[in-house]
Amino acid sequence: xxxxxxxxxxxxxxxxxxxxxxxxxxxxxxxxxxxxxxxxxxxxxxxxxxxxxxxxxxxxxxxxxxxxxxxxxxxxxxxxxxxxxxxxxxxxxxxxxxxxxxxxxxxxxxxxxxxxxxxxxxxxxxxxxxxx
Numbered sequence: 001x002x003x004x005x006x007x008x009x010x011x012x013x014x015x016x017x018x019x020x021x022x023x024x025x026x027x028x029x030x031x032x033x034x035x036x037x038x039x040x041x042x043x044x045x046x047x048x049x050x051x052x053x054x055x056x057x058x059x060x061x062x063x064x065x066x067x068x069x070x071x072x073x074x075x076x077x078x079x080x081x082x083x084x085x086x087x088x089x090x091x092x093x094x095x096x097x098x099x100x101x102x103x104x105x106x107x108x109x110x111x112x113x114x115x116x117x118x119x120x121x122x123x124x125x126x127x128x129x130x131x132x
Contacts, residue, residue, distance in 0.1 A: 045111060048108065053102055056085065101119070
C-alpha cells in the first residue's frame with residue numbers, strides 16, 4: 001500500500017513539473033528578431049521602436065518576461081526581442097548598443113536610441129519608460 005501511495009505521489013509531482021515547464025514556455029507577445037532584422041527595423045522606422053535584449057537562462061529576464069508580456073498585451077504595443085546568445089546575434093550590433101547585461105530594453109525614435117533601461121522593472125516603471 002505504501003508503495004502504491006509513493007507511486008501516485010511521484011506521478012502527481014511529475015505531472016506538476018511538466019505543467020510548470022510547459023506554462024513557462026507559452027507564447028510570448030514580443031516578436032523575436034535577429035540582430036540584422038533589428039537593424040533594419042531601427043533604420044527604416046520613422047517612429048518609436050522598442051528592442052528588448054534577453055538571455056534564456058537569465059533569472060532577471062524570466063522575472064521581467066511576464067511584466068513585459070502583460071504590458072504588450074494590455075496596450076497592444078510592438079516590442080522586438082533579441083536573444084543575445086542566439087547564433088544569429090551579431091556581436092557588432094550588441095557592441096554598438098552597449099549590451100553588457102540582460103534584460104536590457106532600448107527605445108529608439110527615428111532610428112536613434114533615446115531611452116535605455118538595464119535590469120528588471122515593475123509594470124509602472126515599464127509604463128513610464130515607454131511613455132517618456
